[in-house]
Amino acid sequence: MKYGAALAALAAALVAGCGGRRAADDFPRDDEVRGWKMERQPRVFQADNLWQYIDGDAERYLQAGFENVRNAVYQYRGRVEAAADIYTMKNPGAAAKVLDSEADVGSQPAALGDGGKVYRASIVFRKGRHFVRLIAYQDDPDGQKALMELAQAIAERLT
Amino acid sequence: MNPANRREMLLQLLRLGGAGAVAGGAGLWLAQRSRKPEEPAATTARHNFTIPPDPSLPEMAVVQGENHGELVRAAVAALGGIRRFIRPREVVVLKPNVAWDRTPEQGANTSPEVVAEMVKLCWEAGAAKVIVADVSINEPRGCFARSGIGEAARSQGAQVVLPGERRFREVDLGGEVLASWPVFEPFLTADKTINLPAAKHHSLTGASLGIKNLYGILGGPRHRLHQRIHESLADLADFMRPTLTVLDAWRVLLRNGPGGGNFEDVALKKTVIASTDPVALDAWAAHAYWNLDANKLPYLEMAAARGLGSARFEDKRISTATIP
Numbered sequence: 001m002k003y004g005a006a007l008a009a010l011a012a013a014l015v016a017g018c019g020g021r022r023a024a025d026d027f028p029r030d031d032e033v034r035g036w037k038m039e040r041q042p043r044v045f046q047a048d049n050l051w052q053y054i055d056g057d058a059e060r061y062l063q064a065g066f067e068n069v070r071n072a073v074y075q076y077r078g079r080v081e082a083a084a085d086i087y088t089m090k091n092p093g094a095a096a097k098v099l100d101s102e103a104d105v106g107s108q109p110a111a112l113g114d115g116g117k118v119y120r121a122s123i124v125f126r127k128g129r130h131f132v133r134l135i136a137y138q139d140d141p142d143g144q145k146a147l148m149e150l151a152q153a154i155a156e157r158l159t
Numbered sequence: 160m161n162p163a164n165r166r167e168m169l170l171q172l173l174r175l176g177g178a179g180a181v182a183g184g185a186g187l188w189l190a191q192r193s194r195k196p197e198e199p200a201a202t203t204a205r206h207n208f209t210i211p212p213d214p215s216l217p218e219m220a221v222v223q224g225e226n227h228g229e230l231v232r233a234a235v236a237a238l239g240g241i242r243r244f245i246r247p248r249e250v251v252v253l254k255p256n257v258a259w260d261r262t263p264e265q266g267a268n269t270s271p272e273v274v275a276e277m278v279k280l281c282w283e284a285g286a287a288k289v290i291v292a293d294v295s296i297n298e299p300r301g302c303f304a305r306s307g308i309g310e311a312a313r314s315q316g317a318q319v320v321l322p323g324e325r326r327f328r329e330v331d332l333g334g335e336v337l338a339s340w341p342v343f344e345p346f347l348t349a350d351k352t353i354n355l356p357a358a359k360h361h362s363l364t365g366a367s368l369g370i371k372n373l374y375g376i377l378g379g380p381r382h383r384l385h386q387r388i389h390e391s392l393a394d395l396a397d398f399m400r401p402t403l404t405v406l407d408a409w410r411v412l413l414r415n416g417p418g419g420g421n422f423e424d425v426a427l428k429k430t431v432i433a434s435t436d437p438v439a440l441d442a443w444a445a446h447a448y449w450n451l452d453a454n455k456l457p458y459l460e461m462a463a464a465r466g467l468g469s470a471r472f473e474d475k476r477i478s479t480a481t482i483p
Contacts, residue, residue: 051382055258055296056417059385060362083260083420103414106423119421135420137262137305 023070026086028153036150039081040073060101061087065094074150080140082147084154087131095126110148113155120144123151127158208352208402210244212435217478219434219443224482227272227409227431228279234405234433235280237478244402247285249350252292253277253317254401256357256372257308259418260297266412266425268302269357271311273407273431277355278315289317292345293375320345327378334394336387341378346399354401354437358408358444360416360424363388365451367417368441369404370396370458393461396437400467404440406432411448438468439475446472 023042030037043053046068050058053069061069067088074082089095092114102117102124110116113132116125121136121143134151136143212218220237222230235241245251255269263270274291281289291312295302299321303309312319320326320343327341346352356372363385364371373395374381384391408430412419419425428448434440442459445451453459453470463470 051380053297054418055382056367056385057362058382103421103424105414106421119423122421133420135265137265139264139422 024072026070026154026157027072027084028150028157033150033153035077035146036074038072039075042070042072045069045071061089061098064097064101065090076136076140076143076146076150080136080138080143080146082134082136082150084150085133086154086158087133089129089131092126092129095129095131098131099124099126110151112148112151113158116151118144118148121147123147125151125155127155130158132158206346206352206398207400208349209400209435210402213239213243216243216476218436218475219432219439219472220478220480221430221432221443222480222482223428223430225429226482227270227407228276229482230409230429230431231273231276231405231433232280233480233482234431235403237480238403238433238435241280241284244353245281245284245286245351248287249285250288250290250348251281251286251351251353252290252345252349253281253312253353253355254346254372254375255291255293255308255355255407256359256367256375257293257299257302257306258296258375260301260305261419262305263307264410264422264425265419266357266410267359267417267419268306268308269355269407270409271307273355273405273409274308275311275315277353277405278312278317281353282316289315290320290345290349291317292320292322292343294322294343294378294381295375322378330398332394332398334391334397336390337384337394337398343376343378346376351402352399354404356404356406357410357412358406358428358448359412359419360414360449362416364392364458365455366441366445366449368444369401369406369437370441370462373399373401389456389458389461392458393465393467396458396462396467397465401437404434404437406434406440406444408432408444408448413448434475436468436475438462438470439472442470443472443477 023044045053047066069087072084107117107119110118112125113127121139123134125132134147136147216239220234222233224230255274257268259267261267278289309319326344330342331339354369356369359367361367370392408428411426411428413426414424442453459470
């Protein structure tokens with residue numbers, strides 16, 4: 001009973017956190033992008049508990065105009081694990097501000113959403129008022145290409 | 160006095176003593192029963208784990224080379240050796256940075272090899288127990304696993320203590336901005352503390368080094384500390400004074416700190432810096448890796464003003480070495 005109530009509360013929080021849209025809706029499902037499986041279901045952090053996810057780095061998002069972030073963890077063919085963060089900001093300008101604050105060193109421009117940067121094993125981009133960060137934990141030869149495919153699928157889902 | 164009378168007097172004294180003891184015990188029992196239970200008082204003592212200075216030894220050692228373990232060992236040796244810092248039968252708590260769910264290559268945590276070597280050194284000094292602890296930002300089990308620090312510590316026989324809710328004690332930190340705050344228990348009960356920070360960029364302070372790493376002894380809503388970050392860092396440095404600080408600069412997270420994630424932001428420096436002066440160590444590293452002088456890091460000057468060290472690292476006795 002207690003467990004069921006907790007699950008219901010969690011589900012409600014996930015829905016409420018995204019303005020009626022479920023957190024999972026923005027993330028590709030298993031094998032929707034070839035080789036990628038979701039390892040951990042999305043978690044949602046709001047402005048008042050963002051520090052529990054990125055303490056020390058939270059102020060950068062809060063100052064730009066932050067609403068919430070959804071985080072999911074994926075695995076690619078059992079070789080690469082990647083964290084995907086979708087930050088929903090208050091407006092497109094806020095998302096652009098966060099993207100601009102990301103270092104250019106070692107990056108190439110990425111044709112994703114409204115613009116982005118691709119690094120050896122990570123990608124950042126923005127689309128509308130969303131800012132997205134994908135980080136692969138392993139430096140795999142196929143990792144960057146695979147990560148780009150995952151990023152494209154996320155970009156397509158964001159409205 | 161004849162023997163019979165003496166015996167009678169002794170028996171009388173024993174009877175009186177017994178009756179007194181029974182009355183006293185009953186009184187104590189009644190007093191305890193009637194006393195209102197009290198909340199345990201907040202600990203107020205500062206935790207000063209420092210050792211006396213030795214003018215014949217360097218105050219800081221900067222060692223470069225090709226092997227983490229050798230660097231740690233050489234840096235500690237340059238300061239007088241591990242037995243200067245750890246005595247036999249002491250309980251030692253090591254405080255690496257295990258804040259982020261990141262791999263070692265991403266440079267957001269202390270290298271596991273540095274932790275492992277320091278555990279070994281503590282055993283060699285005769286420590287009774289070596290604990291590795293940190294209050295992670297991301298989920299602690301994941302941080303200790305992905306960083307490799309959990310495995311590195313356990314493989315050398317250290318006890319890894321994760322921050323469960325019941326492992327915090329409310330402490331009066333006695334600071335200017337830090338008052339009562341939950342402190343992770345291992346740091347309150349150890350005999351010695353060795354701080355093992357990673358060298359990282361930080362979006363708020365410019366750099367996250369030894370003193371910033373001490374945030375990881377605190378629980379509670381730590382984000383509030385960021386509102387007056389320099390004052391809270393000086394308070395924390397005043398409260399928790401480690402025996403030794405060993406900065407892991409094998410990899411340095413130059414940008415996008417403190418969380419990092421991009422391999423491009425990590426520079427391989429293959430360096431370990433150890434010091435008995437936490438202020439000087441932070442000043443040295445901020446200057447070396449980010450070209451930040453102490454006046455750009457107000458907490459250093461605040462800490463120096465409190466007598467916790469010197470931000471003028473140039474005035475320190477520094478030993479440098481390269482291990483081929």
